[in-house]
Amino acid sequence: MRRILVTGGGSGIGRAIAQAFADDGDAVTISGRRMEALEETNGGRGMTCVACDVTEEAQVAALFEDPFDVVVANAGAGTPMKLRDMPLEQWQSIIDVNLTGTFLTFRAALQNMQKGGRLIAMASTASLQGGPNISAYVAAKHGVLGLVRALAQEVARDGITCNAVCPGFVDTPMGDAAAEGVAKRFGISQEEAVSRIVSGNPMRRMIEPAEVVAAVRFLASSEASMVNGHALSVSGGEI
Ligand code: NAD
DSSP: OOEEEEESTTSHHHHHHHHHHHHHTOEEEEEESOHHHHHHHHTTSOOEEEEOOTTOHHHHHHTTSSOOSEEEEOOOOOOOBOGGGOOHHHHHHHHIIIIIHHHHHHHHHTTTOOTTOEEEEEOOGGGTSOOTTBHHHHHHHHHHHHHHHHHHHHHGGGTOEEEEEEESSBSSHHHHHHHHHHHHHHTOOHHHHHHHHGGGSTTOSOBOHHHHHHHHHHHHSGGGTTOOSOEEEESTTOO
């Protein structure tokens, strides 16, 4: 039975990944800041739920007393704002959760990860292209992909792979918040905001969490043993 850790497992993409692996029969641990949300994800599937803020070094280290076979650094956040208006604290907190959180998670995972281990970062199309009003998020997610590409070369000789999944707009609480922000800024309905957001996507629709899960499942599989340092775009052709 594989041991799998998913950070930010209390909602959205992390919840879908954790539930899919648990339903496959893997031993899944989910971490996050709110225990109630983690218990909701678990829903009686026998997952281990651990309270952990990925920006807190000691809390992250404590997740890894025993080794994991697959570690999905999924926790992330971003609030849209023009760079010229952005307080340093907001910049810092977006870098902390997305980039430093991934660094802390992977570094701790590597203390005892065995041959065949899989490090998977939830990056974004924002790791591959820019966009207005999300500079801190774009900078952090580009950083995540840089970390993945460099680390992939460092761990290759240990038989470990490190890859990134890069989704476009996914139908999750974060996707909803992005649509709400656009609706408010332009005085349009939520529905119009969603169509505006997905207009850059050739498929013209939001991505389902299950479509991101499929990419994670592949990168975690033994079939993906020679896929290393890759940015797997799940964006309907946007990238
Ligand atoms: P979400 O808001 O539902 O999930 C993010 C999770 O991370 C939440 O459970 C949140 O509580 C957790 N989290 C935030 N800060 C944390 C911290 N400091 N410590 C621990 N947990 C923390 O959104 P989602 O869409 O499921 O996002 C999951 C990942 O996918 C994120 O890394 C996000 O950047 C990425 N992503 C999302 C989209 C999208 O459109 N939804 C697109 C591309 C990439």
